[in-house]
Amino acid sequence: xxxxxxxxxxxxxxxxxxxxxxxxxxxxxxxxHDIAIxxxxxxxxxxxxxxxxxxxxxxxxxxxxxxxxxxxxxxxTKISQGVTTVIVGNCGISASPVHLTCAPPDPLNLLGQxxxxxxxxxxxxxxxxxxxxxxVNVGAxxxxxxxxxxxxxxxxxxxxxxxxxxxxADLRQAMDDGALGLSSGLAYANAKQSSSEEVQAMxxxxxxxxxxxxxxxRTEFDGILEAMDEAFITSKQGKVPLVISHLKxxxxxxxxxxxxxxxxxxxxxxxxxxxxxxxxYAASSSTLDLAQVTNDTDIFITWSEAEPDQAGRxxxxxxxxWQCDLIAAxxxxxxxxxxxxxxxxxxxxxxxxxxxxxxxxxxxxxxxHPHPRLWGTFPRVIGHYSRDTGLLPLPEAVHKMSGxxxxxxxxxxxxxxxxxxxxxLVLFDYQNIRDLATFTNPKQVASGIEYVWVNGVLSYRPGxxxxxxxxxxxxxxxxxxxxxxxxEKLYEH
Ligand SMILES: [Zn+2]
Numbered sequence: 466x467x468x469x470x471x472x473x474x475x476x477x478x479x480x481x482x483x484x485x486x487x488x489x490x491x492x493x494x495x496x497x498h499d500i501a502i503x504x505x506x507x508x509x510x511x512x513x514x515x516x517x518x519x520x521x522x523x524x525x526x527x528x529x530x531x532x533x534x535x536x537x538x539x540x541x542t543k544i545s546q547g548v549t550t551v552i553v554g555n556c557g558i559s560a561s562p563v564h565l566t567c568a569p570p571d572p573l574n575l576l577g578q579x580x581x582x583x584x585x586x587x588x589x590x591x592x593x594x595x596x597x598x599x600x601v602n603v604g605a606x607x608x609x610x611x612x613x614x615x616x617x618x619x620x621x622x623x624x625x626x627x628x629x630x631x632x633x634a635d636l637r638q639a640m641d642d643g644a645l646g647l648s649s650g651l652a653y654a655n656a657k658q659s660s661s662e663e664v665q666a667m668x669x670x671x672x673x674x675x676x677x678x679x680x681x682x683r684t685e686f687d688g689i690l691e692a693m694d695e696a697f698i699t700s701k702q703g704k705v706p707l708v709i710s711h712l713k714x715x716x717x718x719x720x721x722x723x724x725x726x727x728x729x730x731x732x733x734x735x736x737x738x739x740x741x742x743x744x745x746y747a748a749s750s751s752t753l754d755l756a757q758v759t760n761d762t763d764i765f766i767t768w769s770e771a772e773p774d775q776a777g778r779x780x781x782x783x784x785x786x787w788q789c790d791l792i793a794a795x796x797x798x799x800x801x802x803x804x805x806x807x808x809x810x811x812x813x814x815x816x817x818x819x820x821x822x823x824x825x826x827x828x829x830x831x832x833x834h835p836h837p838r839l840w841g842t843f844p845r846v847i848g849h850y851s852r853d854t855g856l857l858p859l860p861e862a863v864h865k866m867s868g869x870x871x872x873x874x875x876x877x878x879x880x881x882x883x884x885x886x887x888x889x890l891v892l893f894d895y896q897n898i899r900d901l902a903t904f905t906n907p908k909q910v911a912s913g914i915e916y917v918w919v920n921g922v923l924s925y926r927p928g929x930x931x932x933x934x935x936x937x938x939x940x941x942x943x944x945x946x947x948x949x950x951x952x953e954k955l956y957e958h
Pocket of ligand 1 (some may be wrong): 545
């Protein structure tokens, strides 16, 4: 037997949540061809993995990398963390299907500028990703707010029947072209006025196509239980699986309610398919939202179009300097980005530990001073929350970043180390894995990630340029799937 690569003597964490075992793993033609103790055969490359842990490549289920997988296709932020798959299009915003005639509305502006949105059809986006050949696999949701903006002259109201029909047609086309599902961002002003009925009409369309629904809830503050109820009803009526995005108890008045939220989620899980994602930090980040401006907790300004010099300062400092109140300062800064120190550590820990929680970074790759989750999320879950604090046993931590995520998003042939699966793998040093990105110094590569393979191709080694870019576009439900074949069929004749 001649393998492309054999990884010898690794501590294998297979992604299922099961126990760790020692084995050799043989890779051939992009797949895991064999797993055994003392695997027989030779290989073009042999990696001595003694003392290292081998896990399935991590799946970042919550990203805003839509444009970056095309324009910055080497994706250092993710591959350096051991991430081999990103799900783009979360929080109601996606790069496609979008046609813009002016600057992108908030929060679509998190993804890029007007000229970056050049994918009026989902298939245009797919073709661009395939052409760019990113270093990570890409699965895509389409955003409710993005689609609203295609058909509505103003966003601060519900869609009319005619607009809604056009929105559903956009969604249907994207699903036919391989989108994984629909996301919403109902807390943002440009989606907040959409009625539950509007969203339900879209999840009904989604259900007919067999997609998944992810939602940034209508509120993460005091009314969060009601917002969760809305999400349960919306997804149940559409008969679609639900993922609540970046579940959190936001705002001081809302702290210590995580058990209440998780009980509600668990109750819903008895009747429908539900889950959630979460990032391992007690601060959030997004565009600067007037509704979230508060005296209770610190708000850090990461960028401001109107007042660029104020980036990198706290809102209260800026307000003091300008001798005005926080709201007036926030208005003057807009459009702007912010980090909100709005959560309690105990709630973050409870949500991370909850068995249905997947890890998603929610990283903002175009932010000049990004929240550290962009560069640190996955190593932090292992280094900080598994090894240092003992919150999560290692197999469980890895499961939340691989096997569970692949199952929820139906990424067949990924998420677990088993024979026949795609060879998306990360080899790391458990004693030394550590997120180094901080709130003051956020653009730092994590330590302890030794090797990363994407579809069998070595794609990361610390301190070296990324040798391989072997990411694939992950079409929805491609059961026996060889996405490479599908790619040939669709785009290379
Ligand atoms: Zn969000």
